[in-house]
Every structure is written in structure tokens, then in C-alpha cells.
Amino acid sequence: MTDIVSYKQQGAVAVITLNRPDAMNAFTAELSLQTQLALERAAADDDVRVVVLTGEGRCFSAGADLKAGFEGRSVFGKLHYEYRPVFSAVATMPKPVIAAVPGSAAGIGMSLALHCDLLVMADNAFLLSPFTTISLVPDGGLSWLLVRQLGYRRAFQLSVESERIPANRCVELGLANKAVPAEDLQSVALEWAQMLAKRAPRSLEATKKTMRHAIDNDWASTFSLEADWQQALAGSEDNIEGVAAFFEKREPNFKGK
Numbered sequence: 001m002t003d004i005v006s007y008k009q010q011g012a013v014a015v016i017t018l019n020r021p022d023a024m025n026a027f028t029a030e031l032s033l034q035t036q037l038a039l040e041r042a043a044a045d046d047d048v049r050v051v052v053l054t055g056e057g058r059c060f061s062a063g064a065d066l067k068a069g070f071e072g073r074s075v076f077g078k079l080h081y082e083y084r085p086v087f088s089a090v091a092t093m094p095k096p097v098i099a100a101v102p103g104s105a106a107g108i109g110m111s112l113a114l115h116c117d118l119l120v121m122a123d124n125a126f127l128l129s130p131f132t133t134i135s136l137v138p139d140g141g142l143s144w145l146l147v148r149q150l151g152y153r154r155a156f157q158l159s160v161e162s163e164r165i166p167a168n169r170c171v172e173l174g175l176a177n178k179a180v181p182a183e184d185l186q187s188v189a190l191e192w193a194q195m196l197a198k199r200a201p202r203s204l205e206a207t208k209k210t211m212r213h214a215i216d217n218d219w220a221s222t223f224s225l226e227a228d229w230q231q232a233l234a235g236s237e238d239n240i241e242g243v244a245a246f247f248e249k250r251e252p253n254f255k256g257k
Contacts, residue, residue, distance in 0.1 A: 005034040006056070007041065012049040012197035013190060014042040021057025026065035027108055029073070032082040039089035039097075046256065049197040049204070051093070052189050053116060054100040055109075063107025063130070083108055083140050087115045091212060094205035096196055100189035101125050102182065104164075111140030114149075114175065117208060120189050121167040122182035127175060129159045148215060149174055200238040201256040 006017040016038045018025040025031075042051045055061055064078075073081070090097050090112075099105075099116035106128040113119055113127070129146075131138050138146070138159050146155035150173060158165060167179035180188045196204070206229040214222040233239055237257040245252035 004031050005038050007038045009045075009048065010190065011194060012047060013052060013193040014038075014045070014048045014050075015052045015054070015190070016042065018053075018055040018061055021055075023065060023067075024059045024062035025055040025057065025109070026062045026068075027083070028065045028068045029078075029082055031065075032086055036086045036089050039086065039093060043089065043093040043095065049095055049201050049256075050193040051095055051097045052100055052193050053090075053097055053112075054186065054189065055102060055105075057102075059103030059109075060099070060101040060105040060113055060125070061107075061109025062104070063109045079139055083111070086112065087141060090115045090117075094208065095201070096193075096204055096208060098189055098193055098196075100185055101127075101167075101176075102185055104128060106130055108140045111138075111142045111145070114145045115141065118192070119170075119176040120178040120180060120185065120192065121170060121176045122185045123167050123179045124182050125167045125179075126164040127170055128162070128164050130162050132160050133162045198251070198254070200242060200252070200254040202233060202236065202238060206233060 004019050006015075006019045008015045008017075016035070018031065018035065020026065020031060039051070042048045096118060097116045098118045098120065099113040101113050101119065101121040102125060103122065104126050105113040107130060110127045110129060129138050129142060137143075143155070143159075146159065149155070150158070154173070165173070165175070167176065170176035171179050178188070210222065210225050210229060213225055238252075238254045241254060242252045
């Protein structure tokens with residue numbers, strides 16, 4: 001990867017790090033592209049079972065790099081052709097993506113963190129939707145994410161007040177899974193990822209796809225999708241191994257088959 005996005009693999013875990021610390025990991029066209037490519041690399045690597053996405057330095061991402069402007073592209077084009085592919089790479093990847101948020105995630109950085117499947121924050125970190133302070137609208141799918149997680153009134157309040165949402169409050173609201181001491185953030189995220197990497201890969205994929213389907217679809221179609229996945233997984237090598245390990249009281253050795 002380039003200098004602005006670090007890609008490291010630790011066992012079955014890929015750690016992708018936004019690496020523009022001097023600019024608070026603010027997004028430019030190049031950072032968007034390199035983040036997308038890193039996520040696609042992890043998705044295509046069968047040896048990778050879980051991804052950790054984090055930021056170097058004192059924050060996850062301060063959002064769009066306002067100093068860079070729109071780099072010759074309209075706002076509409078930037079959202080659709082730079083940011084959207086990054087979020088799609090997270091959503092469509094058949095592997096869990098854990099966001100590890102140091103410091104803060106603001107604007108499009110907040111959108112990226114909330115697009116991830118799981119989110120752990122440093123206890124001194126916060127999320128921020130600052131758009132009403134600069135006469136813009138929450139973007140990058142942030143309106144969709146907040147309304148579904150919080151309901152309209154609370155999502156609207158947090159957005160129009162443009163106030164910092166501390167890590168512990170994020171956990172209370174369900175925006176984050178965990179808040180941990182800042183010095184432990186990276187180790188906790190990696191340990192969590194390594195634990196999940198021991199789970200059956202196809203089961204992780206099926207659960208992710210089914211639950212993301214459930215966000216936008218009805219009970220009946222979700223029930224049917226569950227049944228389809230269960231039919232596909234039942235009797236698979238990993239299913240047989242999991243059941244055998246349960247009865248033999250040992251750790252299963254899943255192969256992704």
C-alpha cells in the first residue's frame with residue numbers, strides 16, 4: 001500500500017490504518033482510493049478472516065480534507081465516486097470489519113466508522129456530525145445510519161446540535177460496542193479480531209449478510225434468507241467440525257468450507 005494507508009496482516013487479521021496523522025487522517029481523493037483498495041485486498045485474501053480499520057495518531061479521521069477542496073470534482077461526484085466505494089467495500093465484504101476509533105471520528109470519518117460491522121472506541125474518543133456548523137448536510141450515508149440506529153428524533157437532535165458524542169455515550173446509544181482505555185485500544189481491537197477469526201468464516205459471512213439484509217427488508221424475506229443460508233451451511237465441513245469439537249470439548253479448526 002502507499003504511505004497514506006498502512007496494510008499489515010497479523011495471522012488471520014488484516015489491520016488497515018489511515019496514515020495521514022499530520023492532517024488528522026482527513027480524506028482526500030487519494031486516501032479514499034487507497035482505503036478502498038486496502039479493503040478490497042483484505043476481502044480477496046482467503047487467509048484474512050477479520051479486518052481492523054483504524055487511524056494513525058490522535059484520531060480516526062477528521063472527515064473530508066477541507067484544505068484540499070474538491071480536487072476538480074463536484075461534491076456529488078466526490079460522494080458517489082470516492083466515498084461510496086469505500087463504504088460499499090465494507091458492507092459487501094464477507095468478513096467482519098472492526099473500526100477502532102482513537103481520538104475522534106468526524107464527518108465522513110464518522111460515517112466510515114459507523115459503516116463498519118463492529119466499533120470499539122478509546123474512552124477519550126468521540127463521534128461528531130459537524131455539518132450544521134458549516135452549512136452542510138450529514139452525508140456518506142450518515143442520515144441513514146443514525147435514523148436506523150437511534151430513531152428520527154434522537155438522530156436529528158445529535159445532527160443539528162453538532163455536539164461531540166463521547167465514547168461512553170456512544171456505547172449507551174448503540175453506536176459503539178465498547179469503550180476501552182485509550183492506551184489499550186489497538187490491543188483490544190486486535191484481540192477481538194483474533195477471537196472472531198477463530199469462528200467459522202462462512203458462518204460469519206452468512207450472519208453479516210443476513211443481518212445487513214434485515215436492516216432494509218421485512219421479516220418474511222429475512223426468514224427466507226436465514227433458511228437459505230442454513231441449508232447451504234448444514235452438513236458443510238465446518239459445520240461437521242464445529243459439532244464434533246463441541247462434543248469432544250475442544251477448539252474447532254474451521255477451514256472456511
